[in-house]
Amino acid sequence: MNALELHKKIEENAGLLIFGILLVSAIGGLVQVLPSLFQESLSTPLSGTRVYDAVELTGRDIYIREGCHVCHSQQVRPLVAEVERYGPYSRAGEFVYDRPFLWGSKRTGPDLHRIGGKYSDIWHEVHLLDPRQVVPESIMPAYPWLAERPAAGVGDIQAKLRVLRRLGHPYADADIAAAPQRLEGLREIDALIVYLQMLGTGLDADAADAADAHGGH
Amino acid sequence: MQRQNPEIYEDRVVVRLVQFSVLWAVLGMAAGVWVAAEFLWPTLDFGQFWLSFGRLRPLHTNAVIFGFGVSALMATGFYSVQRTSHVRLFLPGLAWFCCYAWQLVVLLGGLSLLAGWTSSKEYAELEWPFDIAIALIWVCFGIVFFGTIARRRIRPIYISNWFYGGLIIVIAMLHIVNSLALPVTLDKSYSLYAGAQDAIVQWWYGHNAVGFLLTGGFLGMLYYFLPKQADQPIWSYRLSVVAFWAFTYSYIWAGPHHLHYNAVPEWVQSTAMVMSLVLLAPSWATLINGVMTVSKAWAKLKRDPALKFIVLSLAFYGLATFEGPMMAIRSVNVVSHFTDWTIGHVHSGALGWNAMVTYGTFYFLVPRLVGAELHSTRLANLHFVLALAGTLLYILAMWASGVSQGLLWLSVDRLGELSFGFRDIMAGMRPYYGLRLVAGLLFWGGTLLMAYNLFMTLRGRRTVAVSPPPVAEPWRLERGAAGIATERARA
Numbered sequence: 001m002n003a004l005e006l007h008k009k010i011e012e013n014a015g016l017l018i019f020g021i022l023l024v025s026a027i028g029g030l031v032q033v034l035p036s037l038f039q040e041s042l043s044t045p046l047s048g049t050r051v052y053d054a055v056e057l058t059g060r061d062i063y064i065r066e067g068c069h070v071c072h073s074q075q076v077r078p079l080v081a082e083v084e085r086y087g088p089y090s091r092a093g094e095f096v097y098d099r100p101f102l103w104g105s106k107r108t109g110p111d112l113h114r115i116g117g118k119y120s121d122i123w124h125e126v127h128l129l130d131p132r133q134v135v136p137e138s139i140m141p142a143y144p145w146l147a148e149r150p151a152a153g154v155g156d157i158q159a160k161l162r163v164l165r166r167l168g169h170p171y172a173d174a175d176i177a178a179a180p181q182r183l184e185g186l187r188e189i190d191a192l193i194v195y196l197q198m199l200g201t202g203l204d205a206d207a208a209d210a211a212d213a214h215g216g217h
Numbered sequence: 218m219q220r221q222n223p224e225i226y227e228d229r230v231v232v233r234l235v236q237f238s239v240l241w242a243v244l245g246m247a248a249g250v251w252v253a254a255e256f257l258w259p260t261l262d263f264g265q266f267w268l269s270f271g272r273l274r275p276l277h278t279n280a281v282i283f284g285f286g287v288s289a290l291m292a293t294g295f296y297s298v299q300r301t302s303h304v305r306l307f308l309p310g311l312a313w314f315c316c317y318a319w320q321l322v323v324l325l326g327g328l329s330l331l332a333g334w335t336s337s338k339e340y341a342e343l344e345w346p347f348d349i350a351i352a353l354i355w356v357c358f359g360i361v362f363f364g365t366i367a368r369r370r371i372r373p374i375y376i377s378n379w380f381y382g383g384l385i386i387v388i389a390m391l392h393i394v395n396s397l398a399l400p401v402t403l404d405k406s407y408s409l410y411a412g413a414q415d416a417i418v419q420w421w422y423g424h425n426a427v428g429f430l431l432t433g434g435f436l437g438m439l440y441y442f443l444p445k446q447a448d449q450p451i452w453s454y455r456l457s458v459v460a461f462w463a464f465t466y467s468y469i470w471a472g473p474h475h476l477h478y479n480a481v482p483e484w485v486q487s488t489a490m491v492m493s494l495v496l497l498a499p500s501w502a503t504l505i506n507g508v509m510t511v512s513k514a515w516a517k518l519k520r521d522p523a524l525k526f527i528v529l530s531l532a533f534y535g536l537a538t539f540e541g542p543m544m545a546i547r548s549v550n551v552v553s554h555f556t557d558w559t560i561g562h563v564h565s566g567a568l569g570w571n572a573m574v575t576y577g578t579f580y581f582l583v584p585r586l587v588g589a590e591l592h593s594t595r596l597a598n599l600h601f602v603l604a605l606a607g608t609l610l611y612i613l614a615m616w617a618s619g620v621s622q623g624l625l626w627l628s629v630d631r632l633g634e635l636s637f638g639f640r641d642i643m644a645g646m647r648p649y650y651g652l653r654l655v656a657g658l659l660f661w662g663g664t665l666l667m668a669y670n671l672f673m674t675l676r677g678r679r680t681v682a683v684s685p686p687p688v689a690e691p692w693r694l695e696r697g698a699a700g701i702a703t704e705r706a707r708a
């Protein structure tokens with residue numbers, strides 16, 4: 001049976017057509033995506049990478065809720081200008097506790113992967129409440145409501161930590177038990193700033209460079 | 218009514234879906250215009266969390282893609298699968314369920330985005346309760362669609378159905394795999410994948426949602442309605458078949474071109490780049506097929522605004538599918554990634570291709586559904602001019618700002634020092650954002666004209682009852698469900 005005849009069969013048989021589409025469209029994913037899910041280098045933390053604590057995780061969830069990621073990337077590419085502008089380029093191992101990943105696709109604002117430690121907490125607070133106070137030409141939105149809401153109101157922190165533990169994040173029982181207390185008295189903006197200040201700080205750049213030179217590309 | 222005539226096409230659900238689609242076009246693009254204005258006046262959210270850019274932008278993309286786009290695809294899919302199968306829709310009740318359940322998901326999903334429920338994954342933002350609902354509705358869509366094909370009275374399965382079929386099957390696969398997550402509460406879940414792996418899975422989904430929905434799904438629309446409007450058969454049926462399989466095979470690989478120079482393995486990026494270049498071939502094969510098909514109908518093109526929209530959409534389809542592979546080359550992507558260039562590319566596809574081919578189809582379809590003339594051809598021609606001007610202006614403005622951003626961000630002097638600060642570059646883009654806003658208003662204004670025009674065409678009219686014409690010999694198929702239909706007619 002030649003190709004044309006086979007094709008005539010598919011053309012006249014709905015079941016074959018469905019099967020054909022499924023098969024042909026699955027190949028790419030099976031060869032390209034599936035192996036990456038088992039690639040250890042993509043799921044092994046760097047030496048300085050740790051799980052988010054209760055406050056950082058809450059800050060991160062606020063970041064997601066407000067859609068900061070639609071304007072800010074968290075991915076410094078290995079290019080001279082980017083490393084100059086933002087800091088050491090991003091490594092896969094730094095993101096193994098990121099569910100979901102927040103690399104972004106658009107830089108309406110600057111990259112934030114290495115924002116930790118760049119500004120003071122106060123600068124961030126003023127900036128988040130009204131960006132134009134510190135950067136007059138800024139087109140970033142203001143987030144006044146973050147100062148009005150308690151951080152403890154951002155979902156059930158213990159349930160979150162338990163779910164993440166089931167996904168393999170090493171939280172101890174004590175971490176989970178103490179979580180609500182750690183959020184007490186904090187506003188949403190405080191938690192968000194704690195998150196921003198720890199972003200990208202887990203990287204020992206020299207050690208990572210050495211490792212790259214050794215085994216990397 | 219139906220008992221006297223057991224076999225008329227179920228077209229009322231088509232009319233309803235067209236109405237919803239137009240409604241979402243108006244609302245979703247209004248959100249787009251609003252978001253575009255926030256680039257110029259960031260205080261336009263008035264301190265209201267639900268008008269904040271980070272929530273309104275996903276609302277825009279969800280309303281246009283899933284509200285406007287998918288409703289249009291369901292409408293035209295249901296319409297064309299009946300005509301190409303010569304049989305009434307399988308389980309019309311289920312089709313009505315798909316219609317209303319989908320609108321409910323888009324509406325409540327949109328509100329949930331404003332409330333801050335989001336998975337953050339682009340084009341898959343809706344949280345897990347919606348993901349489950351979407352999967353169920355999608356399966357129902359598939360049952361109606363493939364059920365109709367299974368009961369068809371004509372041997373070959375026409376090419377448009379393959380593309381709609383690809384839309385249904387592949388999107389189901391992508392959606393289910395990418396949405397896997399452990400729920401915490403109703404409004405929050407954590408992805409089953411983390412970090413770089415999450416990124417690879419997400420862009421496998423994200424790119425192919427573009428591929429099999431915004432490109433493939435709408436190609437289904439094109440393959441049915443272009444030959445109908447041009448009154449010509451497809452120029453080369455065989456070419457369309459080859460292009461279909463090449464498209465289905467190669468698109469799936471291209472996702473990681475969204476992750477060039479990101480922290481994912483280089484071989485993954487390379488396969489994506491190569492496959493994106495390969496994609497040019499089936500994409501342009503389709504373009505050539507379309508252009509050759511209309512080339513015999515130039516006379517009609519001058520008079521008929523519906524055909525004009527469709528032909529123009531082909532041009533922008535060609536542009537977007539040429540630009541895309543170029544942007545997938547790593548050395549080009551270094552400049553375009555993260556900039557407004559991507560936004561320009563998106564909207565040359567979204568406005569120039571998706572919206573235009575749909576507009577052309579609606580101008581053709583709606584009068585036919587109610588057996589009347591279009592309310593106003595003049596308004597439709599005016600719409601055409603507005604849509605063309607809006608799209609061109611949008612793309613040009615974003616090319617200018619995108620290429621500037623890309624080059625200025627990367628520019629370093631001889632000592633390796635950055636030449637420009639981020640904030641200065643940002644401030645310099647203001648004029649382009651102004652042009653984009655004007656472009657959006659033009660395009661949205663045109664869409665409003667269409668909404669009015671179609672409303673006046675439909676007003677006070679009933680959907681005409683159409684029966685399947687008999688199928689001529691070598692192609693007639695008498696078996697199974699078609700037989701059942703005959704028996705019911707006798708009873």
Ligand code: HEM
Pocket residue numbers: 105339427431432471474475476493494496497500534537538539540541542543544545546550553554555559562563565566567570571
């Ligand atoms: C052969 C066809 C195409 C190829 C190879 C292609 C390639 C690309 C590339 C390389 C990007 C930029 C990714 C990045 O740097 O972040 C992109 C973005 C995009 N393209 Fe295409 N494109 C094609 C056709 C289309 C068409 C017809 C549409 C229809 C609307 C479309 C919609 C999009 C969207 C929505 C994005 C933005 C994704 C995001 O970052 O959120 N593309 N495409």
Ligand code: HEM
Pocket residue numbers: 070105106108246247249250252253274277278281282286339557559560563564567568571572653656657658660661
């Ligand atoms: C009046 C018409 C429209 C206007 C003014 C408009 C405006 C916008 C704006 C301002 C953005 C955000 C860009 C950014 O963050 O830099 C955007 C994003 C987007 N729009 Fe539209 N839009 C319109 C129509 C459409 C249509 C009809 C579609 C799809 C069928 C569409 C699909 C998208 C997508 C997919 C994105 C996200 C792009 C990305 O992440 O790379 N838009 N739009």
